[in-house]
Amino acid sequence: MSLEKSEIGSPVIDPVDTPATDTAVAGPAPVKRRARRLPEAVNRYLVRATALIVAILIWHWASTSGFNLFINFENVPGPLVVWNALMQEIVSKTFYVHILYSLQRIGIAYLIAVVLGVALGVLMGRWRLAEDIIAPYIELLRPIPAVAWIPLAILMMPSEESSIIFITFLGALFPIVINTVHGVEQTPKVLVRAARSLGASNAAILRHVVLPGALPSIVAGLAIGMGVAWFSLLAGEIISGQYGIGYFTWSAYTLIEYPKIIIGMLMIGGLGTLCTLMIKMACRPLLRWQAQGKNA
Amino acid sequence: MTSALDISRTSPAHPQRGGTRKARDRGHIQIRDVSVEFERNGDWMAAVKRANLEIKPGEFVCLLGPSGCGKSTLLNTVAGFVNATRGELLVDGQPVTAPGPDRGMVFQQHSLFPWKTVRDNVAFGPLMAGMGRTEALSLARTFLSLVGLSAHASAYPATLSGGMQQRVGIARALANYPSVLLMDEPFGALDAQTRIMMQESLLEIWSEFGNTVLFVTHDIDEAVFLSDRIVIMSASPGRIIADIQVSLPRPRTQDLLTSPDFIELKRECLDLIRRETLRAFEQQNSGGR
Numbered sequence: 201m202s203l204e205k206s207e208i209g210s211p212v213i214d215p216v217d218t219p220a221t222d223t224a225v226a227g228p229a230p231v232k233r234r235a236r237r238l239p240e241a242v243n244r245y246l247v248r249a250t251a252l253i254v255a256i257l258i259w260h261w262a263s264t265s266g267f268n269l270f271i272n273f274e275n276v277p278g279p280l281v282v283w284n285a286l287m288q289e290i291v292s293k294t295f296y297v298h299i300l301y302s303l304q305r306i307g308i309a310y311l312i313a314v315v316l317g318v319a320l321g322v323l324m325g326r327w328r329l330a331e332d333i334i335a336p337y338i339e340l341l342r343p344i345p346a347v348a349w350i351p352l353a354i355l356m357m358p359s360e361e362s363s364i365i366f367i368t369f370l371g372a373l374f375p376i377v378i379n380t381v382h383g384v385e386q387t388p389k390v391l392v393r394a395a396r397s398l399g400a401s402n403a404a405i406l407r408h409v410v411l412p413g414a415l416p417s418i419v420a421g422l423a424i425g426m427g428v429a430w431f432s433l434l435a436g437e438i439i440s441g442q443y444g445i446g447y448f449t450w451s452a453y454t455l456i457e458y459p460k461i462i463i464g465m466l467m468i469g470g471l472g473t474l475c476t477l478m479i480k481m482a483c484r485p486l487l488r489w490q491a492q493g494k495n496a
Numbered sequence: 497m498t499s500a501l502d503i504s505r506t507s508p509a510h511p512q513r514g515g516t517r518k519a520r521d522r523g524h525i526q527i528r529d530v531s532v533e534f535e536r537n538g539d540w541m542a543a544v545k546r547a548n549l550e551i552k553p554g555e556f557v558c559l560l561g562p563s564g565c566g567k568s569t570l571l572n573t574v575a576g577f578v579n580a581t582r583g584e585l586l587v588d589g590q591p592v593t594a595p596g597p598d599r600g601m602v603f604q605q606h607s608l609f610p611w612k613t614v615r616d617n618v619a620f621g622p623l624m625a626g627m628g629r630t631e632a633l634s635l636a637r638t639f640l641s642l643v644g645l646s647a648h649a650s651a652y653p654a655t656l657s658g659g660m661q662q663r664v665g666i667a668r669a670l671a672n673y674p675s676v677l678l679m680d681e682p683f684g685a686l687d688a689q690t691r692i693m694m695q696e697s698l699l700e701i702w703s704e705f706g707n708t709v710l711f712v713t714h715d716i717d718e719a720v721f722l723s724d725r726i727v728i729m730s731a732s733p734g735r736i737i738a739d740i741q742v743s744l745p746r747p748r749t750q751d752l753l754t755s756p757d758f759i760e761l762k763r764e765c766l767d768l769i770r771r772e773t774l775r776a777f778e779q780q781n782s783g784g785r
Contacts (some may be wrong), residue, residue, distance in 0.1 A: 409609065
């Protein structure tokens with residue numbers, strides 16, 4: 201669904217364009233542009249699809265011919281083998297249980313990260329003392345990869361499930377905090393002054409000026425945070441857990457079911473991309489003012 | 497393009513005071529011995545030095561001076577964005593301590609909320625004053641028709657030209673029925689033709705509202721064309737060096753710009769500025785040390 205939507209994305213921009221062209225003098229110019237833009241968009245997606253197909257063909261060739269030159273393809277299952285294995289998985293119930301588990305963990309961890317991350321970010325961006333207190337923790341903890349948190353998470357958290365969620369949450373938290381701080385600190389002074397001279401309280405300034413102004417940056421943080429959440433989740437699921445895509449992938453390796461490894465990997469990639477796309481789509485209406493400005 | 501001058505349709509009467517004329521009783525500005533100093537690298541710099549100025553309700557006063565002379569700082573002090581480090585500043589007898597909706601502010605540029613539509617920008621002040629949403633939006637509609645932008649009510653600011661954006665800024669400031677309108681080089685970023693149109697339409701709007709206007713500019717033509725009084729400031733430290741009455745008849749239109757009276761007055765201003773600037777400079781060099 202979402203993928204389809206983005207394919208027709210470019211032509212859809214045109215209706216947004218029209219208010220600006222209303223005031224323009226030239227009549228035929230926009231029509232010309234529109235006519236040229238449509239095939240261009242289609243072209244670009246054709247190129248992208250072709251690039252993917254070429255990669256699959258090379259993969260097929262390398263695995264069937266037993267390519268072995270530094271990189272060894274002899275034990276890598278080919279696309280057809282993977283496809284057949286996928287057809288088997290698709291009808292099995294446990295496959296969906298794995299996916300649901302992963303999605304649920306992402307959902308919980310991401311929600312907490314968004315609420316806490318935006319709150320911390322606003323606090324740090326607006327209040328110097330808060331920034332001085334919190335920033336050292338952020339700077340120190342941010343470079344620590346999710347895998348490194350696993351032992352401590354297991355020791356600290358009451359259950360295996362909560363330790364996976366904790367690790368996922370940490371992954372999503374930092375990009376969201378940092379982007380929110382960045383966005384909040386960039387609030388133009390003149391807009392705060394304008395709001396103040398129009399009688400706005402501090403709370404109103406936060407709601408009507410600071411937050412909407414920081415939104416483009418926050419949305420970027422949300423999208424990055426979703427990606428990081430996925431690979432943190434996988435780290436957590438590989439080491440501990442009984443369900444989830446990460447566990448599915450890891451257990452396939454220990455059970456020497458190579459096609460399933462690739463299925464797991466592709467599921468992670470697909471679901472991660474899909475979730476990021478959903479976040480972007482969900483935030484798009486909030487940034488409508490920006491799109492209009494660019495076209496003008 | 498909508499005309500800058502089609503303000504005849506609706507006259508936004510104040511809901512409480514039952515008319516706009518009464519605004520003339522408000523907007524009395526008293527600036528007494530006001531200095532504004534900033535600390536920069538350990539040194540105290542005076543942006544404004546011991547300024548005295550009294551502005552009567554309903555007067556249109558231009559603060560004229562070169563860039564960096566502290567005229568914007570003085571304006572920001574009246575607005576309440578900057579605190580005076582010395583002296584007393586009263587608006588309608590009340591000391592200024594913070595920004596407030598009684599003093600509407602129009603900035604040079606890029607001061608509209610980009611994420612709000614034109615209508616919501618104008619409705620912001622009334623909403624903040626506690627007005628209901630429907631009421632605030634209908635008030636916004638009235639003020640947008642006053643500045644001739646009804647057709648763009650649901651557009652976002654970025655889609656408007658610079659002149660249109662400034663007109664929205666004026667409508668937004670006026671929607672609070674301020675007793676004082678503070679304008680910080682509002683037309684400085686516009687092209688010459690648009691600027692003249694904006695000046696004319698500002699005068700028309702002002703004649704309707706009759707509120708006090710304090711207008712900062714470095715453009716002598718603009719100051720002479722608009723104001724009842726021109727207050728001239730000189731740079732470093734910023735002080736008031738002259739106060740000129742402009743008694744050109746109103747209503748004023750573009751034709752005035754080429755009339756002998758206008759040119760004569762402009763010459764007087766230029767002479768006075770040169771004389772006073774030199775005098776201030778000598779005083780500073782001899783008496784100041």
